[in-house]
Amino acid sequence: MAMKVDLVIRGGTVVDGSGSSPVQADVLVGAGRVVAIEPAGGGPVPDARVLDATSLAVAPGFIDIHTHSDVSVLLDGRAQSKVAQGVTTEVVGNCGFSPYPLDRSQLGAHRDLLAGIGDDPMELTWSDVDGYAVEVRSRGSSVNIVPLVGHGQLRIAANGLAEKASAGVIDTMRALLADLLQQGAFGMSTGLTYVPSRYASTGELEALCAVLADADALYATHARGGGPSAIQEAVELGRACGVRVQYSHIAINEPDDWGRAGVLLGLFDDARRGGVDIACDVYPYDASASALTQYLPPWVLEGGVEAMRARLADASTMRRAERDLAAGWGEHARVPWYWDRVVISRTAEGPVASGRAPAEGATIEKAAAGAGLTPERYVLELCRAGGNRVQVVLFYRTEADMREFLRHPSTVIGSDGSALPFEQHGRKPHPRAFGAHARVLGRYCRQTGDLDLATAVHRMSGAVADRLGLTDRGRLSRGAAADIVVFDPRTVADQATFTDPGRPPSGIVHVVVNGELVVHAGVQTPARPGRVLRSR
Secondary structure (H helix, E strand, O other), rough: OOOOOEEEEEEEEEEEOOOOOOOEEEEEEEEEEEEEEOOOOOOOOOEEEEEEEEOOEEEEEEEEEHHHHOHHHHHHOOOOHHHOOEEEEEOHHHHHHOOOOOOOOHHHHHHHHHHHOOEEEEEOOOOOOOHHHHHHHOOOOOOEEEEEEHHHHHHHHOOOOOOOOOHHHHHHHHHHHHHHHHOOEEEEEEEEEOHHHOOOOOHHHHHHHHHHHHHHEEEEEEEEOOOHHHHHHHHHHHHHOEEEEEEEEOOOHHHHHHOOOOHHHHHHHHHHHOOOOOOEEOOOOOEEEEEHHHOHHHHHHHOOOOHHHHHOOOOOHHHHHHHHHHHOOOOOHEEEHHHHHHHEEOOOOOOOOOOOOOOOOOOOOHHHHOOOOHHHHHHHHHHHHHHHHHHEEEOOOOHHHHHHHHHHHOOOOOEEEOOOOOOOOOOOOHHHHHHHHHHHHHHHHHHHOOOHHHHHHHOHHHHHHHHHOOOOOOOOOOEEEOEEEOOOOOOOOOOOOOOOOOOOOOOOEEEEEOEEEEEOOOEOOOOOOOOOOOOO
């Protein structure tokens, strides 16, 4: 019996996510699946809703391989900033952060870690992937969720914030990870510049990657720094363990290394020729954003946020921290501080009567001068007050390097941003959360020609699905899940800026998630058909 068709997307240019040349076709959807892709101009389909896609592109919904929507999608299931770009699936649990596993005796440390991705606090009533999936379903989400296990939370659950992990602790982590993979997690991530992931030894990572390899799961890493040694650590884990490796948000932050993107990409090419399954993702901006605490001298954060606060209350320790911070940041403190390039995007205070916290949107240089403090002392006081909740944007990259990463055939697109509402009440989050995918299509496909349309769509859909092992998404084909974006290739563009981030992109016309319209004629609908996807 033929499957009933309830939606027809008529007459569009189908860019199917495989990288193949676009074709004119009709896309027929029923029961949440693609029923057929037929030559354009087919006959009427009884009782089906018809969307006219003449002069528009029809593509698989975009899969954002690197997000921090773990909790934000629970706080606001509209996921406005993502569905407005055509993103239909968010990969969460990146950089060692995830909302599982949770040990009730370590809940404070778990919450502090989650604060590092900028989420507002909420009650954490679950403990694992199964419980998180129930919470997503009960609250409702416009987007699907692909869960990774954050190594930071895994380590806290097994070892608190202690630096050393005994053989017994590593065995506990292995067992927890195996259980979460059995529940359907797609892999594990590390955040090797964050506490407590930064404490992980090579042996610890190899023990955990062996579990991933046995399950054919992904290892995604926010590496230690961003130079050749960081890439080499990821490559060696892939080689030693036979695990698939995803190198997160590749970039060059060190001014002395600007212009060396090709050198770094050559390391990936060499590794792949040697049999290592490794790829990377990039977001299309020349600025980064993260928790400010990440850039503090490592000893300042030993024992976590509360230990940091107690430590910095001592005047002599504060002076030592100022001296060490002034020496620079990054691996071996080799990156100099340019305080006029570091912008505060979130503080502990939250919005105030004027519409935003006083420092938000200001550079560290300007805010420190206004407070009558050195930039180093101001940063330490910000972190002491706000812990991991303090967020900054750093303008430490070049567009030329980013474009070279973007063009490389092994690179896919990930925003590194959260699903957020458009109304930011004066906050200044990185515009990547609101425009990354539209920016690829508008600026780097249509304007600069770095990617052609089929390749750009492939890097945001089919190629991402391949990295994750998602077999029924990322391509428009018969039987695939009906996650679809319809956009105007002539006008699609990001509109979000660093000074006005909460602006939706232009040119995204319709978005379908699991067969239901979540954006229709550029307007979001009340539908919340998203769910947590499982690897098994």
